[in-house]
Each structure stands twice: as structure tokens, then as C-alpha cells.
Amino acid sequence: MQQINELRELLQSPKKIMITTHHKPDADALGSSLGLAGYLKKKGHQVTVITPTDYPSFLNWMSGNDEVLIYSHRTDAQAKAIINDAEVLFCLDFSALSRINELGGYIREAKGTKVLIDHHLEPEPFAEIMFSNTSAAATAELVYEVIRDLGDEELIDTAIGECLYAGIMTDTGSFRHASTTRNVHLIIADLLHKGVDICKIHRNIYDSYSESRLRFLGYVLKDKLTVVREYNTAFIAVTSEELKQYNSQTGDTEGLVNFALSIEGVRFAALFIDRTEAVKISFRSVGDISVNEFARSHFSGGGHKNASGGISYLSLAETVEKFQSLLPLYAEQLAK
Ligand code: 5GP
Numbered sequence: 001m002q003q004i005n006e007l008r009e010l011l012q013s014p015k016k017i018m019i020t021t022h023h024k025p026d027a028d029a030l031g032s033s034l035g036l037a038g039y040l041k042k043k044g045h046q047v048t049v050i051t052p053t054d055y056p057s058f059l060n061w062m063s064g065n066d067e068v069l070i071y072s073h074r075t076d077a078q079a080k081a082i083i084n085d086a087e088v089l090f091c092l093d094f095s096a097l098s099r100i101n102e103l104g105g106y107i108r109e110a111k112g113t114k115v116l117i118d119h120h121l122e123p124e125p126f127a128e129i130m131f132s133n134t135s136a137a138a139t140a141e142l143v144y145e146v147i148r149d150l151g152d153e154e155l156i157d158t159a160i161g162e163c164l165y166a167g168i169m170t171d172t173g174s175f176r177h178a179s180t181t182r183n184v185h186l187i188i189a190d191l192l193h194k195g196v197d198i199c200k201i202h203r204n205i206y207d208s209y210s211e212s213r214l215r216f217l218g219y220v221l222k223d224k225l226t227v228v229r230e231y232n233t234a235f236i237a238v239t240s241e242e243l244k245q246y247n248s249q250t251g252d253t254e255g256l257v258n259f260a261l262s263i264e265g266v267r268f269a270a271l272f273i274d275r276t277e278a279v280k281i282s283f284r285s286v287g288d289i290s291v292n293e294f295a296r297s298h299f300s301g302g303g304h305k306n307a308s309g310g311i312s313y314l315s316l317a318e319t320v321e322k323f324q325s326l327l328p329l330y331a332e333q334l335a336k
């Protein structure tokens with residue numbers, strides 16, 4: 001309540017606002033950012049969304065996408081100026097400044113008021129105003145609640161609603177994860193009332209594969225999947241050459257890890273992608289196995305209990321070897 005009052009006070013007069021989100025934004029990261037941006041613009045603020053990297057083209061339909069500033073060495077000076085000038089800096093869908101690369105340092109130094117809206121575990125206390133709820137299904141759910149609690153629910157129109165819907169739909173795994181509460185469905189009911197086209201959004205995000213992405217999926221499932229029955233674990237490791245061979249674009253590996261977890265009996269899944277500069281890892285689990293803890297302890301990462309990520313500077317083969325050597329330490333949890 002106090003946080004909402006502070007935010008209301010802060011947004012009382014038109015402000016210069018910057019919104020950012022995590023590295024390689026997904027639908028929740030971008031959808032919550034663009035949904036919030038749409039709302040703040042309607043309130044008369046000057047708003048810029050800056051992403052630390054590019055994001056999948058299957059998110060380009062979101063309203064406000066055309067004005068997003070994607071950070072790169074080319075846009076560095078422009079991004080720095082916007083961050084320095086901003087009176088309010090919203091940080092969405094990440095809990096540590098290290099998750100946003102160079103932008104993290106700029107934001108740490110920025111003079112404006114920082115506002116965090118996020119649902120990841122163990123938030124770093126860098127923001128003056130924090131809406132951190134680790135039991136929320138998505139940051140988009142929290143953005144909806146913040147707008148509602150500011151008393152502006154009626155300003156959520158179809159375009160803003162579609163951005164928020166995309167975030168909630170993807171972070172709940174299309175309303176199947178344990179995070180899918182009654183509250184989530186009540187918010188979705190309201191978004192439907194605002195005219196959100198759920199068929200269009202589902203198709204834009206899930207049924208918009210390029211031919212090479214679908215052939216890449218076929219190849220990976222046939223040749224790159226390892227099942228370790230003893231530990232109810234399955235993993236996929238992809239080399240940088242394979243990414244090149246299938247002309248892999250940002251977002252093309254999204255969702256791959258879920259195929260490994262979809263095998264009967266498998267309770268722990270991992271995806272290793274050789275991004276040349278480092279190996280990027282995704283972890284997924286079912287039930288009580290905490291992949292957040294696993295990623296934090298062994299791969300400098302984090303996230304949620306059943307969905308987390310990390311990074312490794314070893315080679316792809318060494319990373320996979322390290323992963324396999326850790327499994328016996330978790331034998332008891334994995335056996336259940
Ligand atoms: P994904 O596997 O889809 O990239 O990420 C799954 C979840 O883990 C997301 O909530 C994401 O924010 C988080 N995550 C992914 N990679 C990292 C990482 O390197 N560090 C931390 N702290 N979280 C990560």
C-alpha cells in the first residue's frame with residue numbers, strides 16, 4: 001500500500017520515464033514493459049523502453065514495439081542519455097542488475113527514482129520502490145495490479161491488455177503451471193472483457209515458426225536429446241555450428257527445454273546452448289526440485305523454483321560433463 005502511494009505521488013505530474021527489462025526479453029519481459037509503457041503514455045508521461053539485447057521476432061506484433069530502443073554499441077550514447085535524463089526508471093521482470101549487462105551499471109548510477117516490478121526469487125535491493133512478489137505468475141500480472149491499484153484499471157485498453165495477456169500466457173505455460181491461481185484467471189477474464197484476441201496472440205507466439213526453426217526442432221529431438229533414466233533427467237546440448245547450420249534466430253531455441261521435460265518420468269531438464277562467448281543454460285523441473293537453487297549454486301544463475309537459467313564459461317562438452325557429474329549429488333530428490 002505504501003509502495004503504491006509512493007508511486008502515485010511520483011507519477012502525479014508528467015515525467016521522463018525509462019523502462020527496461022532483462023537480457024533477451026521473452027513475452028513477459030517485453031509484454032509487461034510495453035503494457036506499462038502504453039499506460040504511462042496515456043497518463044501523459046514521456047516514456048522510452050530500452051531492452052539490453054534484441055528479442056524474438058514473434059513478439060514484434062506488440063503495440064509500442066516500433067519505438068523500443070534495443071541497446072548495442074551503436075545505441076550506447078543514446079541509451080546512456082535517456083537513462084541519465086530519466087526521472088523514473090522502471091525495472092521489469094528481473095531481480096538483479098547483472099541480468100541487464102552494460103545497462104545495469106548505467107541504471108545503478110542513474111539519479112532518477114528506481115521502481116522494480118518483478119516476480120523472481122531473491123531480489124537485489126537496488127530500487128527505491130519495489131513491487132516484488134515471488135508468487136506472482138508473471139510480471140505482467142503485477143503490472144496489471146499496479147495499474148489497478150493506482151485506480152486506473154479503465155485505462156487498460158485492448159492494446160495494453162494484449163501485451164499483458166502475452167506475458168501471463170507464456171509465463172504460466174499457457175495456464176498450466178502451479179502459479180496459475182484464481183487471481184490469474186480473474187485478471188485474464190478482465191483482459192478478455194477489454195477485447196484481447198487470445199487466438200491471435202497464441203498463434204503469433206506459438207504457431208509462427210520459420211521453416212528452418214521447425215527443421216531445427218526435428219533435428220534436435222532426433223539427434224541431440226540425452227535421457228539419463230537413473231536420475232529422471234533429460235538434456236539437450238546444441239553447438240554453435242548447429243545453430244549456424246539451421247540459421248538459428250533469436251527466440252528459435254525458446255521452448256526446447258520443455259520437450260525434454262515432457263518425457264514420462266523425467267523431472268529435471270536442461271538445455272545447453274553454445275553462444276560462443278559462453279554456454280547459456282535453461283533448467284526446468286517438476287514438483288519440489290528447485291532448479292533456482294541448482295542454477296545459483298553451480299551455474300551463476302537463478303530464476304524460479306521450476307524454471308531457471310544460468311551461464312558457463314567452460315566449453316559446451318565440459319559444461320555438460322559438469323552437469324552430469326552433479327546429478328549423483330541430487331540422487332535422492334531426483335529419484336522421488
Ligand atoms: P529461460 O530458461 O527461459 O531463459 O529462463 C527461465 C527463468 O530463469 C527466467 O525467469 C529467467 O529470468 C531466469 N534466468 C535465465 N537465465 C538466468 C541467469 O543467467 N541468471 C538468473 N539470475 N536468472 C536467469
Ligand code: MN
Nearest residue numbers: 028093139171
Ligand atoms: Mn517473467
